[in-house]
Amino acid sequence: MILRDIRFNIRSKMALGFVLIICCLGAFIFVVHERISSLQEEVRTITSHDLEVFNLITSIRYNAMNMETSQRGYIITGDEGYLEPYTKSKTEWLANYNTLYDNVSDDPSSRKELEEIKVAIENWINTIGEPAITLRRENKMDEVITFFNEVISKQDIESLRGKLEDLRQKEIQSTKDQILQLQNRNDILIFSLYTMLFLVSVAAFIIVFFVSGTIVKTIKQVVKTITDIASSGGDLSARIHVESQDEIKDLADATNNLLENINVQNRIQTKVAEVANMSQGINDLNTLADSFLSKLAPTINASYGLFYILREYADEKRLVKIGSYAASDDKTGVTSFRMGEGLIGQAALDNRTFLLNSTIDHPISIKSSLGDIQPHSILVVPVEFEGKVVAVIEFASLESFTSEHLKLLEQIEIHFGDVINNVASRMEVERLLSESQVLTEKLQAQTEALQAQSEELQMQQEELLMTTEHLEKQNLFASQKTKELEQAREELFTYSEQLKQSSQYKSNFLANMSHELRTPLNSILILSQILLENENDTLSHEEEEYAKVIHSSGNDLLTLIDDILDLSKIEAGKMLLTWDEVNVSEIPDHMRLMFNPVAKKKDLAFDVIVHEDVSPILRTDGQRLLQILKNLLSNAFKFTNKGTVTLEIQNADPEHVRKYLPSKMSDTVLAISVTDTGIGIPSSKQQVIFEAFHQADGKTNRQYGGTGLGLSICSEFARLLGGSIVLESKDQQGSTFTLYIPSYSDKEKEKLVSLPFHQEAAPAFESEAPSSTSDASLFKGKKVLLVEDDTRNVLALVKALENKEFIVTVANNGKHCLEIIQQNSDYDVVLMDIMMPIMDGFETMRAIRQHKAMKEIPIIALTAKAMMSDREKCIEAGASDYISKPLQMEQLFSLLRVWLTKQIGN
Structure with a gap:
């Protein structure tokens, strides 16, 4: 299986990204833990082992000093109590020495010094300590004094103390060296930590960029295809192609299926309309049958066709052949059928369609210059009028009839019965007219025969005849006009129903597209907003910028969806207007608040001019008015790189009102102009920019962005509000868009409310809760x-x-x-x-x-x-x-x- 064929939904992609990032973090934490454990072991060695060595050296020196001091005290006083420290230290020093010896076992020089210290202590005890104590116990004071004069014991102790101090200083220096090494390793660890953190961050960035890139890429593909469909004037033959195997792929497939179904319905409706228009001017059923077969047979890929009409005789009803398509001679096909006879008669009796495939050895053969060909599929379709079958049509094809062919015939059959009845009615009128003419001629002959009997009666008869003829002509003319008007009304009603159905298809498509796009877009916007807020400070500045780009792209897509829905509502005549009183003096403040940051960012001057004689109140839809101004100002700032953007509000010039809004001459009309010093618009492009998805040229979209819907929506909103937008511009010299907007009185507002664009109920949002409850x-x-x-x-x-x-x-x-x-x-x-x-x-x-x-x-x-x-x-x-x-x-x-x-x- 190819890797790209494996289905990865969006949640799986995000989960995979998080798992990879967590794995990187886990490796990072593992390495950090190992290094910290090693440092902790070294610190423990310094804080426990070295400290213990220092304490043991001090203890040994303390033991030696105690033995000397205790011995001297005893010799001087003769009090045995002075010997207690001597006896205790004599026992302790060896234990301390052995422990210290074990702790410095890894340092030969220190062990050698310790051995010398041991010999010195033992020598002092054996040669000075014990002999002096023995002499004092025997109370031989003279010998004690002589012993101390001959033996220099103080120098031995001082020498021992110096050796111990040297050993302590040596251990202190060793500890310092270890601390310095520990500091160096700690610096290396910190550098390693930052290096690994950088590598993990780079890996996380690559993972996030890849995962988000796959999602955004597929969304852009869907948006581009939908935009292409909309910008191409509603061409539904385009299809969405997405390579990813996720929910967006499902959305694309569902959309393609919907487009295909709508495309099929449009083709069917077009063919139905063509067949309906074909019957205009036909007053003969035979002509109608031949025209119908000639028009429909190529449409459904039929190579042969017969048309049977139902006729009633004295004793029975029969289906009589009145038309054929591609028949080799007049004998092709049975001339007539009784009700229930053969497939033709049975289809009429049951009001049922028959479809036969693989018709081997069929008596019908399709002739060409190269020979006869047997049909592969036979289709028999009854046509009804007011619940009764009036005709049966038979088609033969070298290929199988498709479901689209059957749907087309089903739609045509619904209305074609009316067409047959209308033509039959016209034929009946012509027949009655012909009989009336024959009767009139007979009556005239009888009148001439009676003329010889009475001249006066003849004159009266002639006058009566003239009156009768005039009345008959009047009646016939009125009857014909009535039928023509009825037919026209029915055709208009049929066309209206078709338009309603087409509009409903479009509305349903846009509603479903809105739902399918908004559902994934909702989670994208919320999650990107949460990432953008970065409340836990887990994202870098660069990652916050990525989240901002995702959130901004989602909002752009939402704006595009809303704009398309607005245009759809306007086209369907279902845009709701809310009429209220607009405070004109608040418009400048509102626009400054919104666009001053834009002007400052682009280093442009933004001027707002309101003439003093302007009426303070304007009765219109304030929300739509502000939307028009925001779109116009947004365009002005978008296409202006230096200079000034000016918003000017004044009373409209009466000559301009007469030219652009002649029906509003008696009303208050404001002229609100947006002027810029930007790129301008060539005169050849000034009309097309008000059409949906159009800009001045392709370069404009690539350089400045946008979908081309803004001016189209502005134009439609202005029309709904009873106003108009006028453009004055020169290429590379700037543009001026002027909105002429009337102020409606209550009476005019009531008239507008009765139109399809009626007033919308106020939103149900309550006022905000008080700045006291956080x-x-x-x-x-x-x-x-x-x-x-x-x-x-x-x-x-x-x-x-x-x-x-x-x-x-x-x-x-x-x-x-x-x-x-x-x-x-x-x-x-x-x-x-x-x-x-x-x-x-x-x-x-x-x-x-x-x-x-x-x-x-x-x-x-x-x-x-x-x-x-x-x-x-x-x-x-x-x-x-x-x-x-x-x-x-x-x-x-x-x-x-x-x-x-x-x-x-x-």
């Missing part, structure tokens, strides 16, 4: 029940919540959540994911609200879908509040702060 005291110890099936989101959310000292319990799905609540309902808040297996969030919230102890507990719904009705559905199901994925943790903590404070207040 997060630490508010969040600490609060119990959170997290209901989430995606392990990536669970990991990210649990980490973020536990950092705030929440106590988190996790339920994998709605059923698991109810089991947990049944055992313990003591929770302060519930975080509920919506899209889950087994039991989704809506059903789970309804069940929770039935639990007596959970009726008032705050439930915050978490969903990766971002469609309009999601919020209302969540609130209706029992949610207290709503937040969409990817989660902004500060927004989530703000919601938790609001609802927990409200709980405390209650």
Whole structure:
């Protein structure tokens, strides 16, 4: 098996990276432990062994001094009590000596000095100590005095003391040398530690860079393909190619399958529309049959076709052949069938489609210039109108019919019965008209015969005939117009339904794409935010920058998803507007606060000019207005490298209002201009930049970035608000975008509310809790029940919540959540994911609200879908509040702060 074919999900990649880093740290810790143990052993040797040697040398010297002092005291006083120290030291010095001798056994010179000291001590005891004591006991004082005059005992003791001191100094110097060596080894150890730490850091960086690189690379591939699909005008033939074997590969495969299904549906709808348009102007069933077969047979790769129409006779119903495709002569195919006769009759009787493959020895043969070919597959399809079969179509092919062919025929069959009925109705009208003309001619002949009988009656008859003809023409004309209008209405209704269905496909696709992208993106943003905050100081500055790049890339992807959804809502006519009174004087402060840091960073001047005569209040959608201004200013700063960006607010010139907003001449209209000294826009490109995914040229995107959605959204928002955006620009001389925005009266607002772009209910967010209850005291110890099936989101959310000292319990799905609540309902808040297996969030919230102890507990719904009705559905199901994925943790903590404070207040 090739290594790249092995499936490694994102969690496995991250786990593998952590394992490798831990292994490196383990090796580092092992080496450090070994070196520290060695140092500790050497320190122990110095602190115990050397100290013991010093003490033994001191003890031996103390023993010698005691023996001399005790001996002199006894000789002087004759008191036996003075001999007790002498006797004790005489016994101790040898034991101390033996111990010291063992401790310096590894140093020959020290052992030699000790042997000399031993001889000196023993010599003093045998020649001076014991003889003097013996003479004193015998009370021979004269001999004692003579002994001391002849023997120089003091010099012997001083010599012994000097030898012991020399030995002690030698041991002290040896200890100093050992300490110096220990210091050198310690310096080497510190250098080794830093070197190993650097190597481990480099290894960890390489591991993190590789793991994150594999994840980001595949995400960029998905984003690029989706952007290409959107920027190519909705070309659904493109496919996402991902080489990694992880969740992003699953997402790409699911998206490709969805694109393929939508592509098939679009092709089917296109062919259905072509067949429907084909029937225009046809007033004969035979012509209709031939045209239908000629149009449809190549589409489904059929090489032969027959068309049978149902006709009623006096005694029976028969299916009569009225059209053929690629038939060799008029005798090809049976002329007619009774109901239930053959596959044609049985298909009509049962209203059932027959598909036969491998039709060996079929009587039908497909002729060409080279000979006859037997078909491989036969398809018999009934066509119904108002629940009754009106026709049967038979196709033969050299290849097997595909499921797409069957779906196409199924869609066509739904509407083609109406087409057949309309053509038959027109034929019936023509027949009745022809009979009416024959009857009129007969009536005219009878009138002429009676003319000879009465001239007066003839004149009256002629007048009556003229009136009758006029009325008949009027009636016929009215009947024809009525049928044409009815047909046109039905065709328009069919086309409208097709447009609705196509729009629904697109909305469903965008909603599913939003959900599938937001779910992994949620965990990426939360985990990268946690890494970026680096609360435990475990990341280096460079690693923090990597986390910032990951978090920024995730936010860019989220912005792209939101922009595409905004454009989709606008195209579908479902963008919700919130009408309120906007304080014009607050706009400059808001823009300065947002863009002064940008201007300072790029060393640009940012001027805001508000004319004095500007009305202080503007009645419009404030959120959309600010979004337009932010997009225009962002573009201005993006494409300006030196000079000035200017925001100017003034009353619009009446001539400009008459030119751009002629219907608003009687209203208050503001002109808000954004002027820059940037790269400008060539005149040939000034119109295309307002289209989605377009910029002035390819270099602009490569040099300055962006998706090309900003100006398109600005233009659409301006149109929804009843305004317009006008561009004045010269290449390399800067640009001026002017937004003409009207102020709506209450009456006009009511009219706009009745349009599809109606007013949206105000958000359900409460005001912030007071700056007196800190997060630490508010969040600490609060119990959170997290209901989430995606392990990536669970990991990210649990980490973020536990950092705030929440106590988190996790339920994998709605059923698991109810089991947990049944055992313990003591929770302060519930975080509920919506899209889950087994039991989704809506059903789970309804069940929770039935639990007596959970009726008032705050439930915050978490969903990766971002469609309009999601919020209302969540609130209706029992949610207290709503937040969409990817989660902004500060927004989530703000919601938790609001609802927990409200709980405390209650």
